[in-house]
Amino acid sequence: MKKHVLIVSALLLASGALAQQKKTITVGVFPDLDSVVKAALPGFYKTHPNIEVKINSLAYADHHNALTTALATGNGANDVEAIDFGYVAKFAEGGGLVDLSKAPYNAAQYRNRFVAYTFPQAMTQDGRMVAMPTDIGPGSMFYRTDFLKKAGVQPTELNRSWDSYIAAGRKIVAANPGTFLIPDASEVATIIIRTGLKSGEGLYFDQAGKVLVGPDNPRFVRAFTVAKQIRDAKLDARAGAAFSSDWTTAFQKGNLASEVSGAWLVGHMQNWLAKDFAGKWAAQQLPGNSYTSYGGSFYGIPSQSKNKAEAWELIKYLTTDPSQQILAFKTTGAFPALRAAQTAPLFNEGVPYLAGQKARVLWRQAANQIKPIDVNRLDPVAEQIVSDSLSAVLDGSKTVEQALGEAQRLIQRRAR
Amino acid sequence: MRAGTSAATPRLSLGARWNNFQRRYAPYIFISPFFILFAVFGLFPIVFSLYLSFHEWQPAAGLGSMEFVGWRNFTDNLTDPTFWQSLRNTAVIALESGIPQHLIAIPLAFAIHMGLRRVQGLVTALYFLPYITSVVAISVIFVTIFSWQYGVLNVLLTGLRNLPLIGGLFPAEKINWLGNREFLQPAVASVVVWRYVGWNVVLYLSGLQAIPRDLYEAASVDGATTWQQFRHITLPLLRPIMFVAVTLTLIGNLQLFEEPYIIAGDSGGIGNMALTTVMYMYRTYNFYSDAGLAAAMSWLLFILIGGLTFVNNRVFGRGRLSGSD
Numbered sequence: 001m002k003k004h005v006l007i008v009s010a011l012l013l014a015s016g017a018l019a020q021q022k023k024t025i026t027v028g029v030f031p032d033l034d035s036v037v038k039a040a041l042p043g044f045y046k047t048h049p050n051i052e053v054k055i056n057s058l059a060y061a062d063h064h065n066a067l068t069t070a071l072a073t074g075n076g077a078n079d080v081e082a083i084d085f086g087y088v089a090k091f092a093e094g095g096g097l098v099d100l101s102k103a104p105y106n107a108a109q110y111r112n113r114f115v116a117y118t119f120p121q122a123m124t125q126d127g128r129m130v131a132m133p134t135d136i137g138p139g140s141m142f143y144r145t146d147f148l149k150k151a152g153v154q155p156t157e158l159n160r161s162w163d164s165y166i167a168a169g170r171k172i173v174a175a176n177p178g179t180f181l182i183p184d185a186s187e188v189a190t191i192i193i194r195t196g197l198k199s200g201e202g203l204y205f206d207q208a209g210k211v212l213v214g215p216d217n218p219r220f221v222r223a224f225t226v227a228k229q230i231r232d233a234k235l236d237a238r239a240g241a242a243f244s245s246d247w248t249t250a251f252q253k254g255n256l257a258s259e260v261s262g263a264w265l266v267g268h269m270q271n272w273l274a275k276d277f278a279g280k281w282a283a284q285q286l287p288g289n290s291y292t293s294y295g296g297s298f299y300g301i302p303s304q305s306k307n308k309a310e311a312w313e314l315i316k317y318l319t320t321d322p323s324q325q326i327l328a329f330k331t332t333g334a335f336p337a338l339r340a341a342q343t344a345p346l347f348n349e350g351v352p353y354l355a356g357q358k359a360r361v362l363w364r365q366a367a368n369q370i371k372p373i374d375v376n377r378l379d380p381v382a383e384q385i386v387s388d389s390l391s392a393v394l395d396g397s398k399t400v401e402q403a404l405g406e407a408q409r410l411i412q413r414r415a416r
Numbered sequence: 417m418r419a420g421t422s423a424a425t426p427r428l429s430l431g432a433r434w435n436n437f438q439r440r441y442a443p444y445i446f447i448s449p450f451f452i453l454f455a456v457f458g459l460f461p462i463v464f465s466l467y468l469s470f471h472e473w474q475p476a477a478g479l480g481s482m483e484f485v486g487w488r489n490f491t492d493n494l495t496d497p498t499f500w501q502s503l504r505n506t507a508v509i510a511l512e513s514g515i516p517q518h519l520i521a522i523p524l525a526f527a528i529h530m531g532l533r534r535v536q537g538l539v540t541a542l543y544f545l546p547y548i549t550s551v552v553a554i555s556v557i558f559v560t561i562f563s564w565q566y567g568v569l570n571v572l573l574t575g576l577r578n579l580p581l582i583g584g585l586f587p588a589e590k591i592n593w594l595g596n597r598e599f600l601q602p603a604v605a606s607v608v609v610w611r612y613v614g615w616n617v618v619l620y621l622s623g624l625q626a627i628p629r630d631l632y633e634a635a636s637v638d639g640a641t642t643w644q645q646f647r648h649i650t651l652p653l654l655r656p657i658m659f660v661a662v663t664l665t666l667i668g669n670l671q672l673f674e675e676p677y678i679i680a681g682d683s684g685g686i687g688n689m690a691l692t693t694v695m696y697m698y699r700t701y702n703f704y705s706d707a708g709l710a711a712a713m714s715w716l717l718f719i720l721i722g723g724l725t726f727v728n729n730r731v732f733g734r735g736r737l738s739g740s741d
Contacts, residue, residue: 378704
């Protein structure tokens with residue numbers, strides 16, 4: 001009897017100790033990144049048996065809104081928060097997210113292991129690092145091989161320069177009635193604005209916060225002029241933003257000869273956007289030696305988290321473990337930010353949708369060519385104003401000079 | 417009676433005290449849920465947004481980062497060309513959608529009231545359907561209808577163009593409804609009209625049903641035509657309900673958000689033509705992370721709506737009504 005009591009109490013003690021050690025942390029995430037975290041958990045539990053992970057997945061916008069509210073009120077954030085590239089600058093302000101460059105995290109030691117432009121995206125102007133990169137979207141041009149063939153156009157003519165892109169586009173559209181070179185002319189302007197930046201220059205502001213947009217900045221003048229040429233030549237479908245109704249329909253009907261986007265677009269194309277045109281699309285680099293990124297995801301730790309050590313363990317696992325990054329790529333096609341993961345044999349295989357083309361090699365090259373861009377708190381404001389003035393140029397209501405002059409004044413007004 | 421105890425201070429029994437307490441305070445407890453909910457979800461946000469409108473605050477930086485800036489948010493808004501453009505857009509779309517709503521709804525309600533008495537419920541329900549349908553679903557469908565290359569509307573116009581004789585009346589090229597400055601606002605307004613006509617029909621029907629039947633009977637005995645009945649009985653007696661309906665439209669249209677937001681996107685569409693003030697407020701808060709500026713904008717809009725409602729009240733309201741009767 002005594003023996004039994006001893007065993008039972010020993011068991012009780014042991015289970016009590018175990019329960020005490022096991023910590024539950026929560027991860028706030030959005031689709032499809034939630035499936036990446038889900039896929040990672042079995043591997044994570046093997047090395048971290050004492051951490052239990054709960055996934056709180058919300059729709060893309062809801063997730064970021066909830067995070068804003070949690071940071072504003074200092075309450076309700078998850079221990080690990082996924083942050084999309086577009087929101088990083090916004091969340092970097094204030095002390096809402098912990099500085100990962102400091103001890104005990106010392107994230108800077110991993111810097112060289114990541115694609116060069118990813119770390120600066122998550123750094124604030126005063127040198128804090130608010131999130132770790134996990135996936136990236138190297139820019140790529142997709143084009144329809146059958147349309148090009150019919151027009152007798154070589155793929156290199158499309159990407160040699162922007163001028164040759166437009167010239168080739170005229171031939172393609174003429175030879176294939178009812179098609180468009182590109183969904184929207186403004187996409188071209190977006191790329192040109194993002195390329196050829198001087199070191200230390202942001203997209204719209206320099207390091208000192210001075211507004212760069214204006215009629216005297218060649219980068220913007222060229223971006224607006226080229227976009228206007230495409231619009232005037234009636235080469236674009238005027239579909240507006242990506243994933244708009246016209247954009248989607250144009251893809252589904254097979255009316256587009258080319259599109260510039262992140263490498264991740266292939267996943268959408270094969271799953272729903274252009275299912276019927278498998279094997280007819282191919283990829284190459286963006287025109288005129290442009291290398292730019294389309295989005296990317298990050299993980300940060302809110303200052304209010306009570307399980308920062310465990311949260312950091314999970315983030316490290318998700319971002320710095322090559323096998324996990326490869327698993328993520330297999331799960332959703334999210335291109336790894338970790339360089340070691342990009343050398344996996346998988347990346348030398350052909351992409352079935354692109355007729356077996358070894359496009360991942362291209363994307364890897366592009367990823368390593370992309371230059372870091374300084375971010376500014378007012379980037380969203382400037383981006384909106386520039387996009388408004390571009391649309392005024394495209395529909396002919398303002399000249400390039402007028403539009404850029406006005407944009408400059410409007411941005412300066414806001415940079416108070 | 418136990419005179420000994422009650423002589424000093426009258427000590428009531430527990431039951432009597434409970435009764436007393438109930439009589440005094442129970443009503444307050446019973447109505448308190450409303451006041452608590454109102455304080456939390458109504459009063460607090462209003463007071464907080466007023467407080468916020470005098471501060472500069474980026475929400476993601478936490479409550480501690482609030483900084484008092486006085487009237488700067490108001491002056492910044494009032495000197496912002498985009499704010500004024502958003503007000504212009506709101507006013508134009510409000511007029512383009514507000515006036516047709518009532519011009520369609522009043523005769524329609526009269527026709528349903530007079531002619532379709534048996535199927536009145538069914539017809540009303542049909543007209544009311546857009547109002548209770550999800551605005552997201554509606555707007556998505558209209559976006560597809562208005563689509564430049566692939567839209568039903570342009571297919572229809574092309575079909576009509578190919579008709580003999582009258583074909584020349586229709587445009588030769590597809591119209592980019594949502595991508596053209598001059599068409600975007602009417603396109604948004606048409607969706608708003610479509611959505612709210614049913615709502616107004618129901619309002620006017622209820623007004624019509626309050627008009628005594630014998631007035632019409634007497635009029636028709638006197639030989640009044642339907643038009644004369646409409647003109648001299650229906651319209652004057654419908655005035656109170658018209659006042660209500662117009663006020664609701666005025667307030668609703670000045671706060672227009674969902675329809676333009678989904679049709680034109682958060683960018684406000686071509687040349688910002690569909691950027692309403694509430695959309696701009698949302699953009700300022702959500703994309704520019706400038707909560708103080710957005711709060712000040714909401715108060716400026718409030719002042720505008722309050723002013724216009726006051727004017728509407730003076731022109732169409734009770735005072736005028738009793739004077740003219």
